[in-house]
Amino acid sequence: MGVHLARVPGIEEIVLIDRDGRFGRGVAYSATADCHRLNVPAERMGGRDQEDGAGFATWLQRNGWPAGRTYEDTFVPRRLYGDYLCAELAAVEATRRLSRLRDDVQALERRPGGHAVVTASGKTIEAATVVLCLGNPPPAPIRATVPAPRLVPDIWAAGSLDPIRASDDVVIVGTGATAIDAVLELVRRGVGSRIRMISRGGRLPLVDAPGLPCDPLDPIPADTVRGMMTALRAAISDHAERGIPWQSVFDAFRARAGDIWLALSNDERRRFLRHLRSPWLVHRHRLAPDIARQMEKLQAEGRVEIIAARVLGGEPTPEGYALRLHRRGRPMEAGETLETDWVINCTGPDEHYSRSRIPLVQSLLSCGVARPGPFGLGLDCDHRHRLVDADGQAHAGLYLVGPPGRGRFWEVTSVPNGRDQCVNVAKDVAATLVPVASQTT
Ligand SMILES: Cc1cc2nc3c(=O)[nH]c(=O)nc-3n(C[C@H](O)[C@H](O)[C@H](O)COP(=O)(O)OP(=O)(O)OC[C@H]3O[C@@H](n4cnc5c(N)ncnc54)[C@H](O)[C@@H]3O)c2cc1C
Structure with a gap:
C-alpha cells in the first residue's frame, strides 16, 4: 500500500507501522525456507500494477533466479517475493517521504480532518488518511481444546516449532496450505517422526497444472450459486476438449469472482458459504506439482497420514496431548482418542472478528468505529474500501484492504487481489486530495 500511496502527488509523509517489523513481507513472505513456495507460478504474481504484469518475473530474471521452462511454470520460494516487495519499498523510502515504525497499533480515534492511531508504546500519530492492512488474524482456538504448552496455537509465531524433537509424534489440525507448510517445515528440520493431519474432509489442496492459460470466460450467470456452478462446469469441459486444464479455467473464473460475489443475493452468498466454501478452498489454494509429489511420497512412506475426522475436544496429558475425534x-x-506429543493448530485464519482478541480489532468494534463484515466475516467496508462504522456510515479517509474485507469482496487474499485494492484506494485518496478544478484539466 505504501508503494502505491507514494505515487500519489500531494501526500507529504507516509508512516508504515508493523508490530513485527516485517515491512514488505508480512506473514506470507517472511518464510525463509526454500520449501515454503508461492502457490502460483511466479509469472502470475504480476508486478506493481496491471501495466507491470511481468514485474516480479522480470525482477527474478534480473536477480539471477532461473525459471524452469518459463516463469509460467516455476513456483519460487515465497521469500523471493518478499525480497521483491522489500526492493520496491526501499526504492520508495529513498524518496524520504516514507518511514517505518515498529509498534503495535491498539486503537484508532476520529480527529477533525482525519484520524489518530494509538500504539502500544504510547505514541499517537495523526493522519488525514489511515489504511488498515491488517493481514490474516491467527487461527481460532480448536473447538473445546484446553490450551497447553503442547498445543501450538499459531505456526507463524516466532519459535513455535522449535521444541519439537526428531522422535516426537505430531498431529496437525488442518490440511490446507498452512498445514502443508507445517509438514514441510517439520520434515526440513528432521523432526516429527510421525505426522498425522486431520480435517473434516481429509482432503489436501489439489495440484496445480501450470502452463496453459485460459482466455477470459464469457459472462458467468450470477443469479444463483447452482447456475454459476453449472456454467463453470460447462466451461471446464468445453476447455478440456481444447487441452486447457480445469485449473486454468478455474483461475479465469476466479478473476471474476469478486464481481460475481457482489452480484449474488445475500441468500445465495449464504448458500455458497454453507455448501461450497470448503470445495472452493481446495480448488483455489493449489499445490506446486513437486510439493504434491513430496506429500504423496511422505504418505507412501508412512511418515504422514491424513485423517478425515472432526475434532470434538482435547486436553493435555502428562506426556503430551490427547485429542478426541469423530472419524x-x-x-x-x-x-476415538488420539494421543500425541504435539498438536499444531493449522485451521486457517479466524475470520470472525467479533470474537477477536487483537486489541485494535476489539477497540474498533467496541467504539463503533467498525462493525463486523457481511456474514460476520472480517470488518465491513464499502465498495471504495472505506471502513464502515456501527451506524453503517463509511468513514472518509479510513480504508481497509486485504483479507479483512472477505465478507464484502470474498476474493481478497491473493497478491493480485490485494494489489488491485491498493491501486483503487490510492486512486480514491488521490481524488480526495486533488482540488476538483485541477482534476478536470
Ligand atoms: C502462508 C501464506 C502463504 C501465501 N501464499 C500466497 C501465494 O503464494 N500467492 C498469493 O498470491 N498469495 C499468497 N498468500 C496470500 C497473500 O499474499 C497475503 O494474504 C497478503 O500478503 C496479504 O497482505 P497484507 O499486507 O494485507 O497482510 P500481511 O502480509 O499479513 O501483513 C500484515 C502486517 O500487518 C501487521 N499488523 C497487523 N495488525 C497490526 C497492528 N494492529 N499494529 C501493527 N501491525 C499490525 C502484521 O504484523 C503483518 O506484518 C499467502 C498467505 C499466507 C498467510
Whole structure:
C-alpha cells in the first residue's frame, strides 16, 4: 500500500507501522525456507500494477533466479517475493517521504480532518488518511481444546516449532496450505517422526497444472450459486476438449469472482458459504506439482497420514496431548482418542472478528468505529474500501484492504487481489486530495 500511496502527488509523509517489523513481507513472505513456495507460478504474481504484469518475473530474471521452462511454470520460494516487495519499498523510502515504525497499533480515534492511531508504546500519530492492512488474524482456538504448552496455537509465531524433537509424534489440525507448510517445515528440520493431519474432509489442496492459460470466460450467470456452478462446469469441459486444464479455467473464473460475489443475493452468498466454501478452498489454494509429489511420497512412506475426522475436544496429558475425534463415516457413538506429543493448530485464519482478541480489532468494534463484515466475516467496508462504522456510515479517509474485507469482496487474499485494492484506494485518496478544478484539466 505504501508503494502505491507514494505515487500519489500531494501526500507529504507516509508512516508504515508493523508490530513485527516485517515491512514488505508480512506473514506470507517472511518464510525463509526454500520449501515454503508461492502457490502460483511466479509469472502470475504480476508486478506493481496491471501495466507491470511481468514485474516480479522480470525482477527474478534480473536477480539471477532461473525459471524452469518459463516463469509460467516455476513456483519460487515465497521469500523471493518478499525480497521483491522489500526492493520496491526501499526504492520508495529513498524518496524520504516514507518511514517505518515498529509498534503495535491498539486503537484508532476520529480527529477533525482525519484520524489518530494509538500504539502500544504510547505514541499517537495523526493522519488525514489511515489504511488498515491488517493481514490474516491467527487461527481460532480448536473447538473445546484446553490450551497447553503442547498445543501450538499459531505456526507463524516466532519459535513455535522449535521444541519439537526428531522422535516426537505430531498431529496437525488442518490440511490446507498452512498445514502443508507445517509438514514441510517439520520434515526440513528432521523432526516429527510421525505426522498425522486431520480435517473434516481429509482432503489436501489439489495440484496445480501450470502452463496453459485460459482466455477470459464469457459472462458467468450470477443469479444463483447452482447456475454459476453449472456454467463453470460447462466451461471446464468445453476447455478440456481444447487441452486447457480445469485449473486454468478455474483461475479465469476466479478473476471474476469478486464481481460475481457482489452480484449474488445475500441468500445465495449464504448458500455458497454453507455448501461450497470448503470445495472452493481446495480448488483455489493449489499445490506446486513437486510439493504434491513430496506429500504423496511422505504418505507412501508412512511418515504422514491424513485423517478425515472432526475434532470434538482435547486436553493435555502428562506426556503430551490427547485429542478426541469423530472419524468421518463412523457411527456418532464411535468416538476415538488420539494421543500425541504435539498438536499444531493449522485451521486457517479466524475470520470472525467479533470474537477477536487483537486489541485494535476489539477497540474498533467496541467504539463503533467498525462493525463486523457481511456474514460476520472480517470488518465491513464499502465498495471504495472505506471502513464502515456501527451506524453503517463509511468513514472518509479510513480504508481497509486485504483479507479483512472477505465478507464484502470474498476474493481478497491473493497478491493480485490485494494489489488491485491498493491501486483503487490510492486512486480514491488521490481524488480526495486533488482540488476538483485541477482534476478536470
Ligand atoms: C502462508 C501464506 C502463504 C501465501 N501464499 C500466497 C501465494 O503464494 N500467492 C498469493 O498470491 N498469495 C499468497 N498468500 C496470500 C497473500 O499474499 C497475503 O494474504 C497478503 O500478503 C496479504 O497482505 P497484507 O499486507 O494485507 O497482510 P500481511 O502480509 O499479513 O501483513 C500484515 C502486517 O500487518 C501487521 N499488523 C497487523 N495488525 C497490526 C497492528 N494492529 N499494529 C501493527 N501491525 C499490525 C502484521 O504484523 C503483518 O506484518 C499467502 C498467505 C499466507 C498467510
